[in-house]
Amino acid sequence: MVGVKITWLGHSAFLLEAEKKVLIDPFISGNPIAPCSPEELDPDIIAVTHGHRDHLGDTVEIGKRAECRIFSIHEVANYIKSKGVFAEGMNKGGTVNVEGISLTMTEALHSSSIDASGFSFDGGSPAGYVIQIGGHTIYHAGDTTIFGDMQLISELYEPEVALLPIGDRFTMGIKEATKAVEFIRPKIVIPMHYNTFDIISQDPLEFKQAVESKTDTKVIIKKPGESIEL
Numbered sequence: 001m002v003g004v005k006i007t008w009l010g011h012s013a014f015l016l017e018a019e020k021k022v023l024i025d026p027f028i029s030g031n032p033i034a035p036c037s038p039e040e041l042d043p044d045i046i047a048v049t050h051g052h053r054d055h056l057g058d059t060v061e062i063g064k065r066a067e068c069r070i071f072s073i074h075e076v077a078n079y080i081k082s083k084g085v086f087a088e089g090m091n092k093g094g095t096v097n098v099e100g101i102s103l104t105m106t107e108a109l110h111s112s113s114i115d116a117s118g119f120s121f122d123g124g125s126p127a128g129y130v131i132q133i134g135g136h137t138i139y140h141a142g143d144t145t146i147f148g149d150m151q152l153i154s155e156l157y158e159p160e161v162a163l164l165p166i167g168d169r170f171t172m173g174i175k176e177a178t179k180a181v182e183f184i185r186p187k188i189v190i191p192m193h194y195n196t197f198d199i200i201s202q203d204p205l206e207f208k209q210a211v212e213s214k215t216d217t218k219v220i221i222k223k224p225g226e227s228i229e230l
Contacts (some may be wrong), residue, residue, distance in 0.1 A: 004134030004229055006161065010034045011196045012143070014163060020101055021045040023068075025142075027057030032095035033196055035225030038062050047103055047131070048072035049142035051079065051123030054196075059149030060085050071096060071103055075124030079114050082121070092127055104130040105151055108144035109170070120148035130157045136230050139184065141165065143193065146176040151182040161230070164187040165193035165198030166207050174202060178210040181217050189219050190228070208226060 005017040009026070010033040016022040023043035026035045031054070038058040042142050047069035050054050056076065062166055063070045063085045070080060074089030090096055095104040095174055105127045112123035128142040130153065139159035141150075153159070162184050171193050172180065191210060194202040208219035220228055 002134040003056050004136050004138070005229045006138070006190070007221045007225050007227040008190060008192065008224055011066070012049070012059065012163075012165065012193045014133065014140065014192075015041070016099075016138065017132050020099060020133070022101065022131060023134060024064070024129070024131075025049055025055040025057060026055060026059055026062055027054045029058050029061075030054075030071065031057075031195055031196060033224045039065075042066050043068050045098055045101065046070045047101075047129050047140075048076055049128060049140065050110060050112035050126035051076045051107065051117075051121075052112065052143070053161075055117040055143065056114065056116060062185070063087070067191055069098060070100075071125055073105070073112070073124040075122045076112070076114065079117050079123075080157040082117075090178050094119045097197055101106065102132040104157065105154055105210075106139070106141075107147065108142040109147050110143040110145075134230070136160050139163065139186065141180070143171045145172045146180045146183070146196055148183070150180055154186075155175060156185045159184060159186050161190065162190050163190050167194035167196075168193045168202060171200075174207045174210060177207060178214065185215070186217055188228075190222060190227050191219065 077089035
């Protein structure tokens with residue numbers, strides 16, 4: 001087992017580091033709680049969950065500089081390619097394998113317009129990812145509410161770590177995310193997509209108390225830039 005380092009970069013952005021580096025939803029520029037600049041990130045893979053500016057973020061700029069592989073739903077990949085950067089489209093239920101790392105695209109219930117395109121491109125559909133890296137399985141839910149098929153994600157992939165939004169308003173809030181943990185049954189949950197802006201202000205300690213009073217899952221609260229290692 002190689003092991004993996006998981007670093008929260010604020011909002012829904014994460015860096016997974018093992019044999020390769022996987023960057024998810026790199027919203028760095030314009031993110032008031034981002035702990036780094038886009039220039040400091042040199043991933044091998046970027047995974048984008050949907051087309052909103054706070055998720056697609058700096059994908060084009062980082063991808064162009066790092067010459068990394070970029071994965072997203074087909075329509076978002078078409079937009080990225082229109083900016084002169086190669087991206088690889090996929091769709092829900094599909095899996096790609098990159099030198100020992102696998103990314104499986106899962107359902108998410110949200111929207112996916114590509115703000116940066118002036119809405120001239122179809123943003124397709126929002127998604128999440130199950131990522132197998134460093135001998136571990138990590139589920140990044142993307143922007144979503146709770147849905148019953150999270151139980152199938154648990155059954156099929158048995159994620160050890162779940163990265164779940166708790167900010168409410170645009171995603172599930174604490175009540176729904178707590179129920180999602182009951183469906184997914186991971187060993188560890190890291191909350192995301194909260195406190196970036198006032199409109200999604202939440203107390204992660206409330207989420208931790210709710211989850212740990214109802215399940216055996218451990219909630220790990222991180223500040224942007226902090227990591228855990230598995």
